[in-house]
Amino acid sequence: xxxxxxxxxxxxxxxxxxxxxxxxxxxxxxxxxVISGILYLxxxxxxxxxxxxxxxxxxxxxxxxxxxxxxxxxxxxxSNSSSSLIQAKVMGNIVFLLLTPxxxxxxxxxxxxxxxxxxxxxxxxxxxISIFYIDLPIENPFIVFLFAFLGGGLMGSFGIIAxxxxxxxxQMAAFGNFVIMPLSMLSGVFYSIHSLSPFWQKVSHLxxxxxxxxxxxxxFFGQSDTSPYLSLLIVTLFFIILAFITIRMLKSGYKLxx
Amino acid sequence: xxxxxxFKSVKKNYKQLKAVDGISLTVEQGEFFGLLGPNGAGxxxxxxxxxxxVRPSSGSINVMGFDVLKDYQNARHSVGIVPQELVFDxxxxxxxxxRFQAGxxxxxxxxxxxxxxxxxxxxxxxxxxxxxxxxxxxxxRRALIAQALVHRPPVIVLDEPTAGVDVELRQRLWAFIxxxxxxxxxxxxxxxxxxxxxxxxxxxxxMRSGKLVALxxxxxxxKKFAAKNLKLRLNLDKKNGSPLSLAGIQxxxxxxxxxxxxxxxxxxxxxxxxxxxKNIEILDMETVDPDLENVFLKLTRKKV
Numbered sequence: 001x002x003x004x005x006x007x008x009x010x011x012x013x014x015x016x017x018x019x020x021x022x023x024x025x026x027x028x029x030x031x032x033x034v035i036s037g038i039l040y041l042x043x044x045x046x047x048x049x050x051x052x053x054x055x056x057x058x059x060x061x062x063x064x065x066x067x068x069x070x071x072x073x074x075x076x077x078x079s080n081s082s083s084s085l086i087q088a089k090v091m092g093n094i095v096f097l098l099l100t101p102x103x104x105x106x107x108x109x110x111x112x113x114x115x116x117x118x119x120x121x122x123x124x125x126x127x128x129i130s131i132f133y134i135d136l137p138i139e140n141p142f143i144v145f146l147f148a149f150l151g152g153g154l155m156g157s158f159g160i161i162a163x164x165x166x167x168x169x170x171q172m173a174a175f176g177n178f179v180i181m182p183l184s185m186l187s188g189v190f191y192s193i194h195s196l197s198p199f200w201q202k203v204s205h206l207x208x209x210x211x212x213x214x215x216x217x218x219x220f221f222g223q224s225d226t227s228p229y230l231s232l233l234i235v236t237l238f239f240i241i242l243a244f245i246t247i248r249m250l251k252s253g254y255k256l257x258x
Numbered sequence: 259x260x261x262x263x264x265f266k267s268v269k270k271n272y273k274q275l276k277a278v279d280g281i282s283l284t285v286e287q288g289e290f291f292g293l294l295g296p297n298g299a300g301x302x303x304x305x306x307x308x309x310x311x312v313r314p315s316s317g318s319i320n321v322m323g324f325d326v327l328k329d330y331q332n333a334r335h336s337v338g339i340v341p342q343e344l345v346f347d348x349x350x351x352x353x354x355x356x357r358f359q360a361g362x363x364x365x366x367x368x369x370x371x372x373x374x375x376x377x378x379x380x381x382x383x384x385x386x387x388x389x390x391x392x393x394x395x396x397x398x399r400r401a402l403i404a405q406a407l408v409h410r411p412p413v414i415v416l417d418e419p420t421a422g423v424d425v426e427l428r429q430r431l432w433a434f435i436x437x438x439x440x441x442x443x444x445x446x447x448x449x450x451x452x453x454x455x456x457x458x459x460x461x462x463x464x465m466r467s468g469k470l471v472a473l474x475x476x477x478x479x480x481k482k483f484a485a486k487n488l489k490l491r492l493n494l495d496k497k498n499g500s501p502l503s504l505a506g507i508q509x510x511x512x513x514x515x516x517x518x519x520x521x522x523x524x525x526x527x528x529x530x531x532x533x534x535x536k537n538i539e540i541l542d543m544e545t546v547d548p549d550l551e552n553v554f555l556k557l558t559r560k561k562v
Contacts, residue, residue: 002331002332002335002364003364005364006363006364006365007364009361009364009365009366010361010362010363010364012361013358013361013362014358014361014362016358016361017350017358017361020349020350021349024349025349088347091345091346091347091348092341092343092345093345093346093347095311095341095345096345096347096359096362096405097362098309098310098311099309099310099311099334099339100334100359100362100363101330101331101332101334101335101362101363101364102362103331253313257310257311257312257313258306258311258312258313
């Protein structure tokens, strides 16, 4: 009754639905973050380009672009899974998923891949618009993709945790405003943490967003604030921890099944 | 033959509240079973446990022989649930929603023919490309029923499916559900429309405070608990006390009609005799057949 084929169809169906869900409102889910990213780019580069050179031979505008791409990728990966779950819970249509034979692993996989897809899609859009303004080198495309994938996966998992935990839209907004936004803004998107005082450098090292952005930027310039291996290790570790928590939550039916 | 549904000593506690208190219940394949009870009796908890939305505190539940917890995937393949609330996904149209729901159950494109058939049978053909948000309440209700059927489950559970539905649509829905039952589907129904349960269900379970207070065929319940009633309109000044009570006759009064419960048909003569003795004139008279509402009220009002 529940053959492998039927499980593959079930997983693919949920993934397709999740992808369509954000694509149907692409103006809000893709165009809006791309425009925000481009506005950041134009304003900061207008004010600071030519005045600051963070890495040797890298203009400020070029430095800024990978950070903005990664910040948007992370925020949108989080938004995708969290908004899907909170909307379904508040509107009550989560029941359509809970009544099905889909396992917790199928749910996790589909929600996760859709989140990564939306994050990477928004990131690619910002990248292609940015290269109209400046030549952007990609030193190591594999590292770029690896950090994009891990960062998207980490934030997609975090979005599922938030979506399962939150019961109201204001609780979800609090997650975005008081956790995601400060952590992403203070992660070295707009500056190198070497420009900070030793105390704030240490604080920045406690921020997982810093490693995601720094490692991603390394893929473009071959230069970074900290070792890319350390970044890879920390990001992978965080991804595994969040994936474990998410899977445990979905398996136990926490806040989903009475 | 496997039982369609089997609850074995099922309990569900919410802290101090015993929502379901040790219920054992079996529904055979092909039955049209009604689960009745006042609000808060535990009907929805029973259905939510059957659907896997709520986990029982103790006991076990099987659907077509599959345990809803240990073998949840096969159990969920075997049951289609029509939820009470009019919930929907606002991003998609009717057909898309049905295809997604079928896909979750592992049904691919080969199932599209069945989806179109359900759409047709529920008169949703004109609305199949309409976004769920744009449908009327009745249409949404039909779409919910269609959603529960997309994976061809042998057991169909309808939780208050006609709540808020107009009379014409209600009749059409019942005709459709009767057809499904004739085709071999087991139907479990909760409803507040007792006359519908009486007309449709072969067997009825009545719940009160988490317990099953009656479980029998509809016919037997009517025989056991519902007496025929005698209704009289009397030339009686109600302001001057109640000579009927003095005469030792139990009755209820509604819209000038006095209703007397008949334990046996010969009670009619004795009531009329007593009224004659008190010089009370009978203006009008009728007898009323027993109905499930009487049984329901008797069983669910006790000790409340």
